[in-house]
Amino acid sequence: MALRSQIIGCGAYLPERVVTNAELAERLETSDEWIVQRTGIRQRHVAAPGELTSDLASHAARRALEEAGLKGAEIDLIVLATATPDNTFPATATKVQARLGMTQGCAFDVQAVCTGFIYALATADNFIRCGQARRALVIGAETFSRILDWGDRGTCVLFGDGAGALVLDARRDEGGAARERGLLSTHLHSDGAQYDVLYVDGGPSSTGSCGFLRMQGKEVFRQAVHRLAEVVDETLVANRLAAKDIDWLVPHQANLRIIDSMGRKLGLPPEKVVITIDRHANTSAASVPLALAEAARDGRIKPGQLVLMEAMGGGLTWGAALARW
Numbered sequence: 001m002a003l004r005s006q007i008i009g010c011g012a013y014l015p016e017r018v019v020t021n022a023e024l025a026e027r028l029e030t031s032d033e034w035i036v037q038r039t040g041i042r043q044r045h046v047a048a049p050g051e052l053t054s055d056l057a058s059h060a061a062r063r064a065l066e067e068a069g070l071k072g073a074e075i076d077l078i079v080l081a082t083a084t085p086d087n088t089f090p091a092t093a094t095k096v097q098a099r100l101g102m103t104q105g106c107a108f109d110v111q112a113v114c115t116g117f118i119y120a121l122a123t124a125d126n127f128i129r130c131g132q133a134r135r136a137l138v139i140g141a142e143t144f145s146r147i148l149d150w151g152d153r154g155t156c157v158l159f160g161d162g163a164g165a166l167v168l169d170a171r172r173d174e175g176g177a178a179r180e181r182g183l184l185s186t187h188l189h190s191d192g193a194q195y196d197v198l199y200v201d202g203g204p205s206s207t208g209s210c211g212f213l214r215m216q217g218k219e220v221f222r223q224a225v226h227r228l229a230e231v232v233d234e235t236l237v238a239n240r241l242a243a244k245d246i247d248w249l250v251p252h253q254a255n256l257r258i259i260d261s262m263g264r265k266l267g268l269p270p271e272k273v274v275i276t277i278d279r280h281a282n283t284s285a286a287s288v289p290l291a292l293a294e295a296a297r298d299g300r301i302k303p304g305q306l307v308l309m310e311a312m313g314g315g316l317t318w319g320a321a322l323a324r325w
């Protein structure tokens, strides 16, 4: 009988320090009004000096494991999505593996920038479906504050640090497909011809240094609205569903105007869309699991409900995942 991935735990972590728009306006030519109007962002969390992506990821993973009632030793796969690893190598996932006391299976990173969590989820789900893993931790963790040019007001006001994690458990598919809980489908895309609309101007093979994030904001915005609508459509068609069947849209949190446009396209009322961008800003691969963890913890997302996730980021990459919670 076929296997599927059920979500049995969810956790998140945000660094303590909060940087408000007003604080940024003290050192940059910007304003709370501009940032709120153009993006919906009011504040972001920023990692403390010495607080690394692996630290944020480990905190989120422990919380997800606690909710699942599992120990690290019971996990046999970690897929960690990040564009801000602790070091060029080894994978940040292996550091998290050691911290959690996981001694079996494997741990590795995937890199699809803001779409990273959807890529990681798809990867782990495929490992589970083919029987190569039984219990997986899927983590999105970022310290984008370390790759921002803090003199560039066009990008530095947009991002924040954080981490979120899900625990997936292999379950036998008992038939009656759609009523089963778990991941129903994942859909991934990339277009490398759009490499330079959103990239980091450094790296081990090019400059030997880490580099800073560069973005053609308007072009990314345009592509996001278009690509996200396409992949959401693809997901609904693949599952023979209509937008009205979706209980929750959990979008990547890059810009409130992009999120609103997606909600409108789907005809979803704002109360069915999970928004965290006002408090977290864009946390790249962490944004979807942070939003999931918040809405699951406060009781909005309930077992059995249909949750549609989508994201788009550098590459360009974009994707969506549909789960019955």
Ligand code: UT7
Residues within 6 Å of the ligand: 029, 030, 031, 034, 035, 038, 039, 114, 153, 154, 155, 157, 158, 216, 217, 218, 219, 220, 221, 224, 253, 254, 255, 258, 282, 284, 312, 313, 314
């Ligand atoms: O997560 C990965 C995916 N990323 C995204 O989806 C981001 C997509 N893009 C965006 O969200 C938007 O394009 C931005 C929020 C980045 C920018 O908004 P925009 O409405 O496209 O503004 P703009 O870049 O066209 O800039 C408009 C004006 C410019 O001034 P002039 O040339 O009109 O005089 C900018 O210099 O706003 C200026 N500006 C700012 N002003 C105050 C740019 N950044 C700021 C700022 N504060 N922080």
